[in-house]
Amino acid sequence: MSNEKLAREIVQGVGGENNVVSLVHCATRLRFTLKDTAKADKALLEKTDGIITVKESGGQFQVVIGNKVPEVYAAIGEVSGILNESKDGANSNDKTSAGKKGFGAVIDVISSIFAPLLGVMAGAGILKGLLLIADNFGWLPKTDPTYIILFGAADSLFYFLPILLAVTTARKFGGNIFTAMTVAGALLLPSVTALNGAEGGVNFFGIPVVMMSYSSTVIPIILAVIVMSKLEKFFNRVIHESVKNFLTPMISLAVMVPLTLIAFGPFGVYVGNGIADALLAAFSFSPLIAGAILGAGWQLLVIFGVHWGLVPVFINNIAVYGRDGIKPAAAASVFAQTGAAFGVMLKTKNKKLKTLSASATLSALFGITEPAVYGVTLPLKRPFIAGIIGGAVGGAIIGQGGTQAFASGAPGLLTLPIFYGPGGQGFPALIIGVVASFSISAILAYVLGFKDPVEEGDGSKAAADKSVSSSDATGSKSTGTPVPAGAPALQKTVGGAAETALSPLSGTVVPLADVPDPAFAAEAMGKGVAIEPSEGRVVAPFDGTVTVAFKKKHALAVVSDSGAEILVHVGVDTVKLDGQHFTSHIKEGDRVKAGQLLLEFDIEQIRAAGYPTVTPVIVTNTFDYEDVLPLQQGKVQAGDELLETVAVRQTDGGGTDGSKQSA
Known part of the structure; x- marks a missing residue:
């Protein structure tokens, strides 16, 4: 299923675009905040190909996608206005959070703020860890300009973290992003930070100011932007329309920067340090027991979405102390579930489960555990328990060994360098711990066993009640209908007959690999070609029906009478033009004839706006x-034959003989 088609089904499954207040994503999940969760069809979404599972946790409706979640997230932006920051619902997001109760509201806020940063935070953390290793082994000393430049690339995210958090917090609470960034920037401004330790103290109109360093801090800027967002709404209501665009930011800055330095900053720093000290005290009392508990329970926290409550603590510890001794034990839990999935792969005789567990093992090795947990170990139950046991053992070893994290990043093979500090102390315990977690969980999953989806019969035929669990050729999931022993093999479903599509544009044919957009260039959305247009007209590639007519008018999709689905996407990132320079002549559901005019666009104006x-x-x-x-290659005219689909030829047994037939 293409990302855009999956995106449309997800939007429909969550109750439609108007039911969505906000959407963010982390490494594997789409995290929706919905107006009414009763309108969402969880059962339908869980049956949709491309979706691993659906969870409701922490006040969020979470659709677990896996590794391709960024592409699906972007596709949702293409097919809907959900990601449009001017969307009415976005500004009411703080009200939605406020309407939630207790811990769920806190988790919703934390996950929404931190999730967008996880990818770049992991990348910067890996680079920082590799540089620490290079320095420890004498390969690249800290005084070398190369080290300084690369360390700057890795450390800038953490130093300027308040500015990044200002952006995500403002989005969450509907505040002005640029005002929020300016407040954060004031905390890091050299002339302001120079006041720290000033002789005679610092005061603001006679009010004492407790100065401290805010680089890499988390809580102060979050508190500041939450209050700023509410103040902005108040000022925008009471200030006249003609002057509020500049008076509201001016008042917000004049109030919030001093208020943050006087109150929110010290309070946030003290609270963050207090929580961190309490957890560190637990590890100091018994690092073995504390490590075992976190190693066993981390994936349980992930399942319920409450692990976000610890993320700010990890980041705060690294910011304040330069290291964190709590997070390493979580690595044991990650590698434990990886090992459990590996044990399932070795044990199962079900080809589909073997393939699934193999791919899930691979992704989990790099820190993405959702496919392993939701697709393999948790449904089978015993392997998940095996992972908990393995995680407890590994976490105990890591905790007792005093392993520290020196940068942020999801635990996985690539992020192991973030646990390597000066002299490598504690790093051997980490390696022993994750190896033990993986090995013990794999062995236990294999030995304890599980109910294999396929029960083997006499070796020549499946047992009488074997269920069909593989997907058909169209990508739709099977119903699991029992097939009696000796019954004929299922016919393979063929999506459509061979067909020739005509060129919808005049211009020059370009390979998809040359399109400056990864989703198209990698053929993630399907095969085809690209055309550099010489004329701003799009015509129908065949007789058929318009299935998609994007609101921004930059793209459309037509399905032929025999089932071929053609997407025409005019330009790259042109969705940002919000329909400017486009004129649509169709709507969804229209019947069209080959060569009929569907869309017109102004080539020169689009290029002048900076879009390919x-x-x-x-x-x-x-x-x-x-x-x-x-x-076609080179020049092409609208109406010329452009693409040919090659149909799958069936055999009597439902398979294919590998031959092709074309139109």
Whole structure:
């Protein structure tokens, strides 16, 4: 299923665009805040191909996608206005959070603020860890300009973390992003930080100011931006329309910067340090027991979404102390579930489960555990318990060994360098711990066993009640209908007949690999070609029906009468033009004839706005065919034959004989 088609089904499954207050994503999940969760169809979403599972936790409706969540997130932005920051619902997001109760509201706020930063935070953490290793082994000393430049690239995120958190917090609470960034920037301004330790103390109109360092801090800027967002709403209501655009930011800055330095800053720093000290005290009392508890329970916290409550503590410890001794034990839990999935792969005789557990093991090794947990170990129960046991053992070893984290990043193979500090102290315990977690969990998952989805019969035929669990050729999930022993093999479903699509534009044919957009260039949305247009007209590639007519008018999709789905996406990132320079002549559901005018666009105006006009023409249901072949190179005119779909030929047994038939 293409990302755009999956995006449309997700939007429909969560109750439609109007039911969405906000959407963020982390490494594997789409995290929706909904107006009414009763309108969401959780059961339908869980049956949709491309979705691992659906969870409701921490006040969020979480759709677990896996590794391709950024592409699906972007596709949701293409097919809807959910990601449009001017969307009415976005500004009411703080009200939604406020309406939630207790711990759920806190988790919702924390996850929404930190989730968008996890990818770049992990990347910066890995780079920082590798530089620490290079310095410890004498490969690249800290005084070398190369080290200084690379360390600056890695450390800038953490130093300027308040500014990044100002952005995500303002988005969460509907505040002005640029005002929030300015407040954060004031905390880091050299002339302000120079007041720290000033002789005779610091005061603001006679009010004492407790100065401290705010680089890499978390809580102060979050508190400041939450209050700032509410003040802005008040000022915007009472200040006249003609002057509020500059008076509201001016008053917000004049109030919030001093208020943050006087109250929120010291309070936030003291609270963060207090929580960190309490957890560190637990590890100091018995690092073995504390490590075992965190190693066993981390994945349970992840399942319920409450692990976000510890994320600010990890970051705060690294900011204040330069290291964190709590997070390393969580690595044991990650590698434990990885080992459990590996044990399932070795044990199962079900080919589909073997393939799933193998891919889940691979992704979990790099810190993405959702496919392993939700797709393999948790449904099978005993392997998940094996992972908890393995995680407890590994966490105890890591805790007792005094392992520290020196940068942020999700535990995985690539992020192991973030646990390597001066002299490598504690790092051997980490390696022993994660190896023990993986090995013990894999062995226990294999020995304890599980109910294999496929029960083997006499070796020649499946048992009488074997259920069909594989997906058909269209990508839809099977119903699991029992098939009696000796029954004929299921016929393979073919998505559509061979067909020729005409060029919807005039211009020059360009390979998809040359399109400056990763989703198109990697053929993630399907095979096809791109056209650099010479004329701003899009015509129908065949007789068919318009299935998608984007609100921003920059793209459309047409399905032929025999089932081929063609997407025409005019330009790259042109969704940001919000419909400017486009004129649509169709709406969804319209019947069209080959060559009929569908869309007009102003090439020069789009280019002048800074957007490429190269236009992908994609067969979005590529997987329904044996192949998709381009028929043109160089110059092409609208109406010329452009693409040919090659149908799958069936055999009597429902398989394919590998031959092709074309139109």
